[in-house]
Amino acid sequence: MPEITFTKGHGTGNDFVIVADPDGQYDLSPEQVAALCDRRFGIGGDGLLRVVRSRAIDAGAAALAEEPDAEWFMDYRNADGSIAEMCGNGVRVFARYLLDTELATLEPGSTLPIGTRAGVKDVTRSETGFQADLGRWTAPAAEPLVRAKGLSVPRPGMSIDLGNPHVVVALASEEELEGLDLTVIPILDPAPEHGANVEFVVPSEPLVKDGVGRIRMRVFERGVGETLSCGTGTVAAALAVRSWAGESAPNSWRVEVPGGTLGVRMFPTEEGEHVALSGPATLVFSGTVALA
Known part of the structure; x- marks a missing residue:
């Protein structure tokens, strides 16, 4: 060989x-x-x-x-x-x-x-x-329901496309995030044609500190399983939470994943908003x- x-x-x-x-x-x-x-x-x-x-x-x-x-x-x-x-x-x-x-x-x-x-x-x-x-991003209209082991009921997800597909799910507490069993593949309904990475997020308290948004995340990557971190998933999670938080939400985010901390920044360009990932x-x- x-x-x-x-x-x-x-x-x-x-x-x-x-x-x-x-x-x-x-x-x-x-x-x-x-x-x-x-x-x-x-x-x-x-x-x-x-x-x-x-x-x-x-x-x-x-x-x-x-x-x-x-x-x-x-x-x-x-x-x-x-x-x-x-x-x-x-x-x-x-x-x-x-x-x-x-x-x-x-x-x-x-x-x-x-x-x-x-x-x-x-x-x-x-x-x-x-x-x-990472360039421009889009939010497809699809909002699949997400079933995951450890969640008592299905949760709605927000679709984010960064050149690869994501579905972001908001959870209510740190306990829900820790209680997920991501050794089992989350089920999306309807299922995207090419699958998707699924991010589960919880906002920190307070959500914004010194002008920077803060969230925690776990992720199930298609074709892999749960990973300690997912870069594009981190960006998708920050974009989704910013959308849910409303117009006053910041454009800079600090995202904690099991493997460490990543930074996300949204900024305008001539062709539209871009998003950057640092770490x-x-x-x-x-x-x-x-x-x-």
Whole structure:
């Protein structure tokens, strides 16, 4: 069996197997990805980040058309091997890998464009690590009912699209949040065609402190299960709570997840409101592994 080099990284506990494939030589099957991400028989991770040049992957053509300087493409796979459009924690870890391996540079005040299946994402340095401009967002009209083990009755969810689909559910208390059993897949009715990540949120008390909104969140990621953090899910949760809170709600949010704390910021642009995610990105170790 051939061996490949890998690096393990994480963003607030949302962990990834990183495989460098600049010229697109690896055609990793879903089964191979799932084996690499297996926590008992593989390296272990919530997903896999393949580091490939945009020109070397079919999906990179759209990224280069949008931004010719987007040399690198984040080919993201869920832990079960399925393809996902975007990962907010993953794009920060991806940027960290590019910089630490000198595949790219990022001078103070400049941006690093990274291609994804949800468009080009601009990454900058921040006080906590990196900030990724996730671009525009939409709120589809669908409001599915969400059934989850540990909730006595179904709860309505708010749909948020950040290039990947989310459903955000408001809970009444910390006890409800802690009482969820997310080893069981939440049921959405009606079920989105391509599934969705489901975020369960509780506001802090007070909700706003020093002009910053504060919430806690747990998440079930499609194709993965419960994770310690979900970047785009964090953003979706902040957007939903801001909508529920009304016009006086702030545009800066601090979101606590089981793996740490992330920052979310909404800001206007010429093409409409964008949303940015900031937080740490850490590379843990590197090695080689036999590829089945």
